[in-house]
Amino acid sequence: MDLKPEIRRPLFQRTACLTTRKTSLAIITLAALWVLGWHVYEAEFYFSLAMQSPQAISAKLGCPFPLPNHLLKERPLCPSEGPLRKSSKKLDAFLSERASHPDIDSLSIAVVTPYGTIFERGYGVLKANETVSQKPVSRHSIYRIASITKMFTVLETLILRERGVLNFDDPVEMFLPELEIPVYGWSEYLNGGKNSSLGTRPRITLRQLASHMSGIGRDYPPFDIGEWPQIPSTSTLRRMQSQGSLPLPERGQRTFAELVKSINKYPLINLPYDYPIYSNSGMDLLGLSNVAANKLRAGSNSGNEPQSHEELVKRDIFDPLGLNGSFYRVPYGTSLVEDLAVPNQSHEWADITFDDAEAPAGGQYSSLADLETVMQTILDPVTNNGVISEHVVREWLHPLFTWKNNLQEVGAPWEIMTIENNVRLYMKGGNLPGYHSEFVLVPEYQYGIIVLVTGTYQNTAAIVQEAASLYQPAIRSLLENRVNNAYVGRWVVSSSSIEKGETTTAQVKLINGALYLTELIVRGHDVLKIIEDSDFDLHKPYPIALWNTGRPNEFRLAFGRKSLNNDPSAGCMPYWVSIDNGLFSRGAPIDLVYWEGDELVYPSGGVRLARA
Structure with missing residues (x-):
């Protein structure tokens, strides 16, 4: 059964605020001593990347940073976008076949963004223990969510902590x-x-x-x-x-x-x-x-x-x-009982009540619709009026322990696994006899996956992996497209705002899925070349990764350290320890760039650039 997705439009958009600032050559030169260098011609650099090992490429590209996902809030994903439409078609085919097996009585699934669903389907019958009723499941069908209950218990702890x-x-x-x-x-x-x-x-x-x-x-x-x-x-x-x-x-x-x-x-x-x-x-x-x-x-x-x-x-x-389909005790005498999903085997577990000494670990019921609401408030608590703030969400979605295989981590109460490009899935699964479920957040790409199953089939993580393998590349490509539109290209200062003959330009590129600044010339002075020839330890003669600060359109330049930048074993250490070393000009850090409206701003250099 196809459940019609409902997409909400974003409630805010990026705004532009233009200002101007006079500069001096002396201050520009001082700022340039700490920015970034370009040691070889671009053609030579990219050819050399193609001829080197992944480790060497990683060293030359520094420490890549996740793409700025706020662009997925300003321009939300839409199910009709080509890559998503193709992924949905493939996932529907996979699930239709998988749900046809006798070990699945019903399956409800959604792929969720902060502003709506990009995939929502139901397969199978609501009450598999009945031979007469063949009512299909819907987004309002209520399942035992087993250990997903733990996520709600921890969420309650965080709420109480924020209240003191x-x-x-x-x-x-x-x-x-x-x-x-x-x-x-x-x-x-x-x-x-x-x-x-x-x-x-x-x-x-x-x-x-x-x-x-x-x-x-x-x-x-x-x-x-x-x-x-x-x-x-x-x-x-x-x-x-x-x-x-x-x-x-x-x-x-x-x-x-x-x-x-x-x-x-x-x-x-x-x-x-x-x-x-x-x-x-x-x-x-x-x-x-x-x-x-x-x-x-x-x-x-x-x-x-x-x-x-x-x-x-x-x-x-x-x-x-407003979670109307969530509770801990079956509300007999109400219409919600008619929405309760019941498995064929172990159907007695449909209405077993856990007392207060058992309920926090696994006693909760919920529906796909309710879990979508919860997921949206976690992905964007500001727009969706979450019960905890965005600051608490950022704290919550972090690992607390890493297993030796480096493939799985543990959070509170997350079961964390990584997929392509080290993207983390914050998962909470649940299993009770007849009921199997997954609640999965992918905060880096602003989406999540919910799976609810009745039957004897327990490997809901495999369904999540199939969904992620289809949607993750699609969402990544759409985010890269948004990044290209917002930041990538050559940026210049118009002739009306700078003296004739003095070139000011910047080049921003998307390389191996990360954002880099590859050129910066201010009033004819090649900032990257100045840094290359300087004696400052903060120096990198390769593209400089742009690290988003978490604020829309604001970035820091990850310079690294000259003695460690080319050492693959140093990893990201040279970069994060070198961000913001205290050098300011014109009231701004000299590793800061940001976009205001349609302009790239390098405030320590006192220049604003428009796309060429």
């Missing part, structure tokens, strides 16, 4: 004093001892709980399978196989007291901040800490505050964002 209710590095015992994290290891525990060479009790913080870095085990209380290594009974194996990532329904609801008792009893898996240990129990503690911190802040009025994780998230996230 808690700090991300507060110890968990500040809000849950019942916790007494063991200091002993497994050998001491199994031998009946309680002493430890650690001496002091491990300090577990909210940040560690959010990023699986606390050392707390996956699921508490543990499940005893009896004698081992004897093969467990068939009934036991079946129970284990159907358990999913959270406790079985026949075990009953896990209480807060049971959770705390178990965590206080068993040794940590590893020491906090050593490496991540995926922990549902740790995330449950985070959700409970949020509730406790909010009530503690309210003091004598705590009785008027939310008393559960469910109530707190509804107040701070669901209601402000």
Whole structure:
């Protein structure tokens, strides 16, 4: 079924503000001593690139920087653009075939930008456990999102932090004093001892709980399978196989007291901040800490505050964002029940309620429409009235741990993988019996992917990879097109604004997918040649990468250091340590360039240039 995409127009556009400034040759010469150099003719340089290894090319091109993605806000992606239309057609064909297999009952998917969807489809039936009803899924169909719930739990923590209710590095015992994290290891525990060479009790913080870095085990209380290594009974194996990532329904609801008792009893898996240990129990503690911190802040009025994780998230996230298809308990007696997606197998999981000691890790329901709203507020919290600021989003979308293979990283609570050109996908997957999901953000290119599945098929990450392999090249090419239109080309000063015979020009190019300044001449003085011949350590006789500052149309010139620029092993170190060394002219850093309206401005040189 084709769900019609809805595109919202951008709410702001780039503005131009023109000013003029007089200059002097002496100051220009001083500024030029630190800008950039061009050692060889351009033809020789590009020919030499073609003949060298990737490592050598990387050294000569310096440290490439991501393209300025604000251009995708000023001119949003449109599904009708050629590359996107082709990607959508290919993805629809792939998903139509994949969803036809019996292991998928239904599949809802969207590729989302801050301003709308560029792909949105539904496949399969809503209630696969019914033989009569063949109602198809829609964007409003409601799924269990399993561990995507953790993203909402961490989001709530960030909201409370911004309100001053808690700090991300507060110890968990500040809000849950019942916790007494063991200091002993497994050998001491199994031998009946309680002493430890650690001496002091491990300090577990909210940040560690959010990023699986606390050392707390996956699921508490543990499940005893009896004698081992004897093969467990068939009934036991079946129970284990159907358990999913959270406790079985026949075990009953896990209480807060049971959770705390178990965590206080068993040794940590590893020491906090050593490496991540995926922990549902740790995330449950985070959700409970949020509730406790909010009530503690309210003091004598705590009785008027939310008393559960469910109530707190509804107040701070669901209601402000208008998420009408998101909840923790099936709302029987309402029309939402008719939108609940139910798998054929494990259909009993459709309405199992997790209590407050289990809900923060995986108890939430949501729809494709609601998750699209959440994704848009994260990609652009200003335009879309997000529940956290853009500054907090930038902090949130960063890795906290990198695995040794350098292919995966861990955030709070992100499962991060990289694709072409080291582009990061910030993923949060979820699995419960019959329900499998992915919520994926690609902030560098301002889009995301949502996948919701009912059935026995669990590899939703493969669907994400297929979608990313089709859309990432398309979106990159469209961003490069926007960059070309905005910045690339030769820039000159008109004859009316500079004395006759004095050349002022700049050349900006897109090389290997990154933006570079390759020429800068101010009133007849070749700034790059002056730098090449100077004794300044800040010097690079190759194209200079333009590093966007995060503000629209503003860039710094990544010069690097003469002694390290050509050393591939130095990587990006020479460049980021050399940005903004304190040299100013005319009130501006001499490594600063920006565009105002249709003009390139080099403020320390006092010149403004228009496209030739």
